[in-house]
Amino acid sequence: MIGWINTKRSHDFMHTKYYHTFFILAVFVAAFVFASHTARQYEPIIKMVIQSAGVWAPIGFVVLTAVFVVFVIPLDIVFLIPVGVSVWGAIPVALMSITGWVIGAAFAFYIARHYGSTTVRKLIGLKRVQTLEARIPQHNLFWLVVLWRMAVSVDVLSYALGLVSTISFSRYLLATAIGVAPFGFFFAYAGALSPWYQVAILIFAASALGTVLYRYRLPQREL
Numbered sequence: 001m002i003g004w005i006n007t008k009r010s011h012d013f014m015h016t017k018y019y020h021t022f023f024i025l026a027v028f029v030a031a032f033v034f035a036s037h038t039a040r041q042y043e044p045i046i047k048m049v050i051q052s053a054g055v056w057a058p059i060g061f062v063v064l065t066a067v068f069v070v071f072v073i074p075l076d077i078v079f080l081i082p083v084g085v086s087v088w089g090a091i092p093v094a095l096m097s098i099t100g101w102v103i104g105a106a107f108a109f110y111i112a113r114h115y116g117s118t119t120v121r122k123l124i125g126l127k128r129v130q131t132l133e134a135r136i137p138q139h140n141l142f143w144l145v146v147l148w149r150m151a152v153s154v155d156v157l158s159y160a161l162g163l164v165s166t167i168s169f170s171r172y173l174l175a176t177a178i179g180v181a182p183f184g185f186f187f188a189y190a191g192a193l194s195p196w197y198q199v200a201i202l203i204f205a206a207s208a209l210g211t212v213l214y215r216y217r218l219p220q221r222e223l
Contacts, residue, residue, distance in 0.1 A: 025203075028074075028077075028078060029199055029203065031078040031079075032077065032078050032081075032082065032187075032190075032191075033195045033199060035078055035079050035082040035083065036082040036085070036190075036191050036192075036193075036195070037195055038082075039082045039083045039085070039086040039191075040086055043086045043087075046083060046086055046087060047086065047087050050083075050087050051087065057087075058088070058092070058096055061080060061084055061093075061096050061100070062096050062099050062100040062103065063100070064076070064080060064100070065080060065096070065097055065099075065100025065101060065103075065104065066100045066101075066103040066104035066107065067104065068080075068100075068104065068155075069100070069101055069103075069104025069105060069107075069108060069155045069158070070104050070107050070108050070111075070123070070155065071123065071124065071155075072123075072124045072155045072156065076097065076100065076101075077187055080097070081093055081097060081187050081188060081191050082191045084096065084097075084188075084191075085188055085191035085192050086191075089192075090185070090188040090189045090191070090192050091185075091188070093188045093191070094184040094185040094187075094188035094189075095184070097180075097184040097187070097188065098177065098180055098181055098184040101176070101180045101183075101184070102173060102176055102177050102180065104155065104158075105155070105158040105172075105173070105176045105180075106158075106169075106173055106176075108155050108158035108159050108162065109158045109159075109161060109162040109169065109172055109173075110162065110169070111123070111159070111162065112158070112159045112160075112161075112162025112163045113162040113163070113169070116163070117129075117163060120159050120163065123159075124155070124156070124159065129156055129159045129160045129163065141161075141165055141166070141167050142167065142171055142174075142175050143175075145157075145161065145167065145172065145175035145176070145179060146175045146178050146179040147179070148179070149175065149176055149178070149179020149180050149183070158176075
């Protein structure tokens, strides 16, 4: 009887988790599509305002992206990329996004490794970080980081790896750059598509990647 109750609770928890994930995905897709549509609608005005800043505009884009990573603010994809694509086009925005993500990830990793969990707790809290910590192996981590970079939040994973992994700073940055590169080009080009194509492609990509990650998920690391 107790076993049946525990099993039911476990299933209920998983269902709640899936519903929560689905809700977040729906909000993300809606926000991305809305921002892309709005940026195209007001493209002449946006271009005029941003281009008036000259070289500081792309620098600001990269810096903001890095800041969003460090402080776990998910506005880089849903806001900066659609607006940036309307001004500079897909390829420059992809390269600027990748640069910002790598810089932000480097700062997050460095903070976690050199200042520890007390500082990480003050910046972003530890709940999500600890969820990933339990699944980080001590060996053969490089390509796993590359894979995770394609789906797991850049910032949270950076803090978790900085706290508990043995991967070096240079190898971590290389794995991050490789992992976020497809991500950057995907969203930059998605920002230039029509809304219905955006919805279809984003949902398909999320479903496919979620399936791969579920298939190759790791058991919790033994402590």
